[in-house]
Amino acid sequence: MTLLLTLALLVIALMGxxxxxxxxxxxxxxxxxxxxxxxxxxxxxxxxxxxxxxxAIPLFTFAGYLLGESQAPQRLVRVTNAVLGWMPGGLAIxxxxxxxxxxxxxxxxxxxxxxxxxxxxxxxKHAGYPDNxxxxxxxxxxxxxxxxAPSLPLIVYxxxxxxxxxxxxxxxxxxxxxxxxPGLLMMVLLSGYSMYVARKLNLDLQPFAWRELRSALWxxxxxxxxxxxxxxxxxxxxxxPSEAAAVTALYVxxxxxxxxxxxxxxxxxxxxxxxxxxxxxxLIIVGVSMASTNYMVDAEIPKQLFxxxxxxxxxxxAFLMLLNLFLLVMGSVLELYPALVLGVPLILPIAxxxxxxxxxxxxxxxxxxxxxxxxxxxxxxxxIASYRFNKPILExxxxxxxFFGLLVVSLLVITYLPWLSLVLLGRN
Amino acid sequence: xxxxxxxSALQRGLHALxxxxxxxxALMLAAMILTAAAQILxxxxxxxxxxxxxxxxxLLVLWVGLMGALVATRQNRHIAxxxxxxxxxxxxxxxxxxxxxxxxxxxxxxxxxxxxxxxxDERGYGSAGLLGLPDWLLHSVIPLGFGLISLRYxxxxxxxxxxxxxxxxxxxx
Numbered sequence: 172m173t174l175l176l177t178l179a180l181l182v183i184a185l186m187g188x189x190x191x192x193x194x195x196x197x198x199x200x201x202x203x204x205x206x207x208x209x210x211x212x213x214x215x216x217x218x219x220x221x222x223x224x225x226x227a228i229p230l231f232t233f234a235g236y237l238l239g240e241s242q243a244p245q246r247l248v249r250v251t252n253a254v255l256g257w258m259p260g261g262l263a264i265x266x267x268x269x270x271x272x273x274x275x276x277x278x279x280x281x282x283x284x285x286x287x288x289x290x291x292x293x294x295x296k297h298a299g300y301p302d303n304x305x306x307x308x309x310x311x312x313x314x315x316x317x318x319x320a321p322s323l324p325l326i327v328y329x330x331x332x333x334x335x336x337x338x339x340x341x342x343x344x345x346x347x348x349x350x351x352x353p354g355l356l357m358m359v360l361l362s363g364y365s366m367y368v369a370r371k372l373n374l375d376l377q378p379f380a381w382r383e384l385r386s387a388l389w390x391x392x393x394x395x396x397x398x399x400x401x402x403x404x405x406x407x408x409x410x411x412p413s414e415a416a417a418v419t420a421l422y423v424x425x426x427x428x429x430x431x432x433x434x435x436x437x438x439x440x441x442x443x444x445x446x447x448x449x450x451x452x453x454l455i456i457v458g459v460s461m462a463s464t465n466y467m468v469d470a471e472i473p474k475q476l477f478x479x480x481x482x483x484x485x486x487x488x489a490f491l492m493l494l495n496l497f498l499l500v501m502g503s504v505l506e507l508y509p510a511l512v513l514g515v516p517l518i519l520p521i522a523x524x525x526x527x528x529x530x531x532x533x534x535x536x537x538x539x540x541x542x543x544x545x546x547x548x549x550x551x552x553x554x555i556a557s558y559r560f561n562k563p564i565l566e567x568x569x570x571x572x573x574f575f576g577l578l579v580v581s582l583l584v585i586t587y588l589p590w591l592s593l594v595l596l597g598r599n
Numbered sequence: 600x601x602x603x604x605x606x607s608a609l610q611r612g613l614h615a616l617x618x619x620x621x622x623x624x625a626l627m628l629a630a631m632i633l634t635a636a637a638q639i640l641x642x643x644x645x646x647x648x649x650x651x652x653x654x655x656x657x658l659l660v661l662w663v664g665l666m667g668a669l670v671a672t673r674q675n676r677h678i679a680x681x682x683x684x685x686x687x688x689x690x691x692x693x694x695x696x697x698x699x700x701x702x703x704x705x706x707x708x709x710x711x712x713x714x715x716x717x718x719x720d721e722r723g724y725g726s727a728g729l730l731g732l733p734d735w736l737l738h739s740v741i742p743l744g745f746g747l748i749s750l751r752y753x754x755x756x757x758x759x760x761x762x763x764x765x766x767x768x769x770x771x772x
Binding site for chain 1: 621622624625628629631632633635636638639653656657658660661663664665666667668669670671672674676677678679680681682683684695696698699702703706707709710713714716717718720738741742
């Protein structure tokens with residue numbers, strides 16, 4: 172019976188029903204069959220109002236949307252280019268760095284590809300990079316940066332893990348610190364490849380110029396404090412993520428709307444609505460998943476799964492490999508947040524059974540999601556890039572292949588070298 | 600009044616409702632930003648802030664989340680798996696969407712119903728929450744939000760069934 176209902180829900184999900192509804196239906200059926208009063212769903216959903224850190228989601232998303240509507244991305248690219256442009260592959264590295272920063276603030280929701288792609292794609296082509304390299308780079312950049320503060324998906328992972336309460340309690344700040352080295356590893360590998368490509372093509376180098384740097388910095392003077400406040404504030408422990416979000420939202424609002432006046436006041440309600448539609452779609456999934464998680468734990472589903480897997484997979488290394496394959500496919504089929512709310516409550520207890528640190532698992536989980544985004548043939552980034560740049564999806568897949576390969580290498584390193592995620596926390 | 604008049608009156612009514620939803624969402628977000636920023640400022644300058652400030656911002660997360668979800672429902676922008684439906688012919692797709700929307704309307708309706716029962720119970724206790732407002736009122740957004748989302752999906756379902764039966768290309772509301 173349970174199996175039949177699960178299959179029915181799966182079919183409904185594949186027919187295109189909203190995922191929050193499917194998760195909610197699962198929780199309702201579970202509570203009903205366990206004889207629990209269905210009013211419990213209101214109590215569970217109310218948890219959305221009990222976690223201060225969730226404030227970061229609407230506030231950062233709003234700030235990200237505002238920045239995307241202003242000229243800030245252009246100024247950001249100009250500054251980064253003045254700093255890094257003289258290196259071989261400099262502009263490509265600029266693209267990687269700027270996209271990573273942008274994605275860390277907005278989540279991998281396709282906004283990066285749409286907003287930054289419009290800017291970077293022509294610039295890279297103009298600098299002489301071949302079409303397929305440019306296409307692959309932009310597609311990859313769409314999900315780069317998920318491991319850096321103030322990554323909202325990392326916050327959601329932390330919230331879900333805290334709800335489960337397995338092992339010693341973990342904090343959002345710890346997750347951010349754990350993401351630094353793995354995130355940098357991916358950046359370094361991709362930058363190295365870009366340098367190699369640029370060297371081989373013998374592209375003209377732009378000489379480093381103090382004048383350009385000074386003028387670019389001056390032009391971006393209002394935005395320069397932002398990364399310092401956000402990144403420095405969170406990593407330095409001055410601000411909780413929700414506080415950094417509040418400061419960022421208010422600051423961006425003042426700068427772009429009142430000081431620089433790049434966004435008209437009349438457009439503000441529309442931008443607010445657009446941002447909050449995304450936030451609503453995320454929060455309602457997180458809210459109903461509080462209920463479904465609780466049901467899964469009560470029904471000891473993770474425990475049963477663990478015992479089943481334990482019978483067939485006895486080594487930790489083999490489990491990790493299976494986990495990666497599973498998460499990659501999940502990341503390409505589901506969007507990030509549904510994948511998190513469905514995956515974490517099931518996988519975290521099992522992984523803990525295999526002695527995997529919940530913080531390491533978080534980094535592993537998001538790395539897989541990041542790669543799953545452009546796993547051929549249906550990864551979301553591929554679809555968005557194909558649509559945005561009007562290229563056949565196969566061509567996008569082919570262009571993304573070298574980048575894909577490099578990220579799989581980083582995934583393997585991150586998987587089998589937990590040290591990379593844990594050393595800065597002193598947890599290994 | 601001809602049926603065209605009635606249709607355009609309905610359109611205008613819906614349009615006004617949408618503006619109202621958008622305005623409400625923008626006001627709540629503005630309140631959230633201002634309260635959260637004021638709290639930090641006060642804490643750092645005077646080492647003091649409003650005791651109701653943090654709970655208020657948390658409550659606004661719930662309200663903004665549900666109202667945002669309501670607008671996402673209106674615009675059909677909830678996260679879903681879109682692998683199969685776009686491969687189907689238009690009429691069958693409309694039929695499938697009518698069914699999934701009906702399913703969504705029922706599930707959200709059930710949540711709204713049980714959440715309402717919970718809120719009514721809470722009202723019976725009469726406990727006071729934030730800013731002296733009764734708890735049940737502050738929590739009422741859960742049945743309210745899910746109720747409105749359920750109505751929206753019912754509306755979607757009707758429009759989609761109509762498109763499936765007549766084969767007309769409908770305009771999304």
